[in-house]
Amino acid sequence: MKRSVDYEYYKAVDDSRWFFRQGVYVVLELKETLDVDVAIIGAGPAGLTAGYQLIKAGKSVAIIERDPVYVGGISRTVEHEGYRFDIGGHRFFSKSQAVVDLWNEILPDDFIQRPRMSRIYYEGKFYSYPLRAFEALGNLGILRSTACMASYLWRRAFPIREVKSFEDWTTNQFGEKLYTIFFKTYTEKVWGMPCNEMSADWAAQRIKGLSLMGAVVDGLKRSLGFNKRPNDGQAVKTLLETFRYPRLGPGMMWDAARDNIVASGKGVVLMNHALDRLASDGQGGWSMAANGPEGTVQIRAAHAISSAPMRELANRLHPQPATTLEASKLRYRDFLTVALMIDSEDLFPDNWIYIHDSKVKVGRVQNFRSWSPEMVPDPKVACVGLEYFCFEGDGLWSAPDEELVALAKREMEILGLVDPTKVVGGAVVRQEKAYPVYDEDYATNVAAMRHELEERFPTLHLVGRNGMHRYNNQDHAMMTAMLTAENILAGKRVYDTWCVNEDAEYHESGDEGAEAGLPAREAAETRPLSDDQIAALTSLRGVPERIAANSEAKPSPRKSA
Numbered sequence: 119m120k121r122s123v124d125y126e127y128y129k130a131v132d133d134s135r136w137f138f139r140q141g142v143y144v145v146l147e148l149k150e151t152l153d154v155d156v157a158i159i160g161a162g163p164a165g166l167t168a169g170y171q172l173i174k175a176g177k178s179v180a181i182i183e184r185d186p187v188y189v190g191g192i193s194r195t196v197e198h199e200g201y202r203f204d205i206g207g208h209r210f211f212s213k214s215q216a217v218v219d220l221w222n223e224i225l226p227d228d229f230i231q232r233p234r235m236s237r238i239y240y241e242g243k244f245y246s247y248p249l250r251a252f253e254a255l256g257n258l259g260i261l262r263s264t265a266c267m268a269s270y271l272w273r274r275a276f277p278i279r280e281v282k283s284f285e286d287w288t289t290n291q292f293g294e295k296l297y298t299i300f301f302k303t304y305t306e307k308v309w310g311m312p313c314n315e316m317s318a319d320w321a322a323q324r325i326k327g328l329s330l331m332g333a334v335v336d337g338l339k340r341s342l343g344f345n346k347r348p349n350d351g352q353a354v355k356t357l358l359e360t361f362r363y364p365r366l367g368p369g370m371m372w373d374a375a376r377d378n379i380v381a382s383g384k385g386v387v388l389m390n391h392a393l394d395r396l397a398s399d400g401q402g403g404w405s406m407a408a409n410g411p412e413g414t415v416q417i418r419a420a421h422a423i424s425s426a427p428m429r430e431l432a433n434r435l436h437p438q439p440a441t442t443l444e445a446s447k448l449r450y451r452d453f454l455t456v457a458l459m460i461d462s463e464d465l466f467p468d469n470w471i472y473i474h475d476s477k478v479k480v481g482r483v484q485n486f487r488s489w490s491p492e493m494v495p496d497p498k499v500a501c502v503g504l505e506y507f508c509f510e511g512d513g514l515w516s517a518p519d520e521e522l523v524a525l526a527k528r529e530m531e532i533l534g535l536v537d538p539t540k541v542v543g544g545a546v547v548r549q550e551k552a553y554p555v556y557d558e559d560y561a562t563n564v565a566a567m568r569h570e571l572e573e574r575f576p577t578l579h580l581v582g583r584n585g586m587h588r589y590n591n592q593d594h595a596m597m598t599a600m601l602t603a604e605n606i607l608a609g610k611r612v613y614d615t616w617c618v619n620e621d622a623e624y625h626e627s628g629d630e631g632a633e634a635g636l637p638a639r640e641a642a643e644t645r646p647l648s649d650d651q652i653a654a655l656t657s658l659r660g661v662p663e664r665i666a667a668n669s670e671a672k673p674s675p676r677k678s679a
């Protein structure tokens with residue numbers, strides 16, 4: 119490896135040359151075609167994990183990444199004038215010891231342990247999250263609490279008999295008033311669909327364990343001195359839980375993974391290169407074309423791994439899959455963060471707060487310093503990220519950055535959280551395809567494409583979140599990549615990377631890296647997953663299924679958290 123003052127050269131695969139400047143790897147000279155063992159689409163957690171594991175096993179890889187600057191995908195850390203933004207806030211938690219070990223291996227010295235705290239903000243008051251009913255009623259004041267209790271009692275006496283939607287279920291459980299205040303607005307902001315069109319089973323999973331009557335009785339006993347136990351455990355758990363976090367944000371993990379891959383001399387990461395075409399060579403191998411600033415790069419490989427959205431991959435595969443139509447029906451929900459720098463102390467101690475207020479569009483506000491003090495360079499300045507859920511191309515998504523910063527300032531003023539004259543800076547980060555949408559047909563569409571690809575192209579491997587159209591966390595995305603690397607090394611599909619227990623509950627409860635696994639779903643010739651692999655694969659976060667409005671159909675039996 120040669121070094122110079124301004125930049126570093128990395129001797130990479132096939133003698134290509136790279137230089138590193140301002141955090142970006144760019145090709146200096148590149149032979150027309152790169153020959154590697156594995157070509158990988160996407161330098162997010164899944165693509166980089168696959169690359170990292172394969173390099174360790176002696177394979178050569180070439181990773182193409184569309185983003186010109188950042189690796190890490192949704193889990194990148196965006197930097198703006200020394201301020202660092204995490205898209206959505208990434209806790210590093212996994213029930214899989216293998217994933218935890220890999221995190222520690224890639225980033226041995228830079229994890230910090232952070233307290234986890236998040237509350238709901240509604241009309242100037244903070245409420246515990248998950249909600250504690252007695253505290254909620256206390257905060258709402260006597261008149262509104264009475265109305266809430268009356269509407270609750272009414273619904274207990276006259277419940278909705280045929281419970282189909284999220285709205286039906288939650289109204290039955292808490293009454294109309296509490297449902298409207300604490301559930302309707304935020305849920306609709308996130309999912310972009312009315313609560314009366316979301317499946318009831320999702321509500322049942324999501325909000326389970328919270329009994330209004332139980333909490334009120336407990337609260338009364340407590341105020342009368344009959345119950346001296348330290349709370350019901352909920353607040354203690356919520357406020358004192360901690361999580362691990364790279365001190366410079368989640369992107370620090372993925373920068374380190376990229377550096378390791380490149381420094382090995384067996385891997386290249388082509389930034390600013392988007393997939394143009396992935397063509398089968400007819401003999402089990404692949405020829406990948408990626409468009410970059412200097413033109414098109416060709417990569418030849420025995421295997422291809424894709425973490426690109428399935429919909430996009432289908433359009434760029436050659437020969438074109440027969441299931442391209444199904445893939446084209448997959449949909450996504452997008453997301454943007456407006457960061458505001460404020461000449462003030464931190465506005466609240468939480469990592470983030472949920473905004474349950476229909477007067478504003480913002481859904482959540484991140485408090486970047488609470489994630490890590492090093493995310494905010496100036497101790498006199500607070501930095502928050504207002505999160506807006508949207509669809510690519512809609513009014514919010516397409517609005518110019520200045521308008522979005524102005525909107526964020528206005529909304530923080532409406533909420534009473536910030537004096538707009540104290541805002542000293544702003545920046546916007548857009549995240550397309552943040553959430554794969556689970557609509558009525560998504561599972562059929564995903565299965566159709568998956569089965570066709572598995573049958574026709576055994577050396578093409580789908581990994582990660584949008585790569586498999588699964589609403590999962592980093593650890594799951596990584597585990598799919600780790601298993602894929604093992605399949606490639608074994609020369610056959612020894613692990614079924616789609617082996618995910620649909621009933622699994624996403625909850626960061628249980629010990630990190632220590633939960634016992636569920637029984638593996640074994641295919642005839644596949645190797646059973648270890649407990650630990652299953653633990654990662656099953657840390658799924660559930661999403662609501664859409665039910666047709668006024669549908670007579672029973673809600674889907676599929677459970678999710």
Ligand SMILES: Cc1cc2nc3c(=O)[nH]c(=O)nc-3n(C[C@H](O)[C@H](O)[C@H](O)COP(=O)(O)OP(=O)(O)OC[C@H]3O[C@@H](n4cnc5c(N)ncnc54)[C@H](O)[C@@H]3O)c2cc1C
Nearest residue numbers: 160162163164184191192206208209393426582583591592
């Ligand atoms: C709001 C929010 C909060 C989250 N919070 C957490 C959390 O607390 N903890 C946690 O563990 N996980 C969390 N996640 C999930 C986590 O972000 C994902 O699981 C993880 O980023 C998925 O990794 P991936 O590599 O599969 O996909 P991505 O992160 O989407 O990366 C894919 C990469 O591929 C690139 N790419 C796509 N198409 C192409 C193409 N055609 N050509 C070239 N490159 C391409 C993209 O630019 C991207 O860099 C959260 C997600 C969201 C949206």
